[in-house]
Amino acid sequence: MSAPPESFHHIRIEPQGWEFSSQAGQTLLLAALQAGYRLPHSCRNGSCRACMTRLLEGRIDYQVEWPGLLREEKEEGWILPCVACARSDLRLEAPQAAALHSEASPGTLAPTPSPAPVDKSVHSLPIDAPSD
Numbered sequence: 109m110s111a112p113p114e115s116f117h118h119i120r121i122e123p124q125g126w127e128f129s130s131q132a133g134q135t136l137l138l139a140a141l142q143a144g145y146r147l148p149h150s151c152r153n154g155s156c157r158a159c160m161t162r163l164l165e166g167r168i169d170y171q172v173e174w175p176g177l178l179r180e181e182k183e184e185g186w187i188l189p190c191v192a193c194a195r196s197d198l199r200l201e202a203p204q205a206a207a208l209h210s211e212a213s214p215g216t217l218a219p220t221p222s223p224a225p226v227d228k229s230v231h232s233l234p235i236d237a238p239s240d
């Protein structure tokens with residue numbers, strides 16, 4: 109007996125027109141990052157609201173019971189991609205999204221950006237002896 113095929117949904121970010129796939133159970137934020145697109149975010153747990161994005165088309169559900177949105181915001185189409193999963197193909201309005209790499213393409217696993225080099229001069233500063 110073979111396992112059922114994975115379920116994917118098609119995600120489009122407007123106004124840039126970038127497209128990628130989201131795997132079943134994967135948050136929109138993680139799917140975007142893996143495809144090479146950075147959506148604004150901070151806490152990743154649905155509380156800080158840094159990732160608020162408009163859902164233009166499609167259906168989502170949340171991994172948390174109480175995402176940090178007001179009822180009115182939900183009615184206006186605002187979602188929190190850090191804890192939202194696609195339940196259909198989606199169109200999101202995220203003008204502040206950024207491509208992590210110019211060659212980012214749908215379904216591409218983007219390499220993790222390298223950390224900034226460590227400034228070793230900070231670690232070798234002389235410590236003044238207390239003066240009496």
Ligand code: FES
Nearest residue numbers: 150152157159190
């Ligand atoms: S990153 Fe904080 S609510 Fe989404």
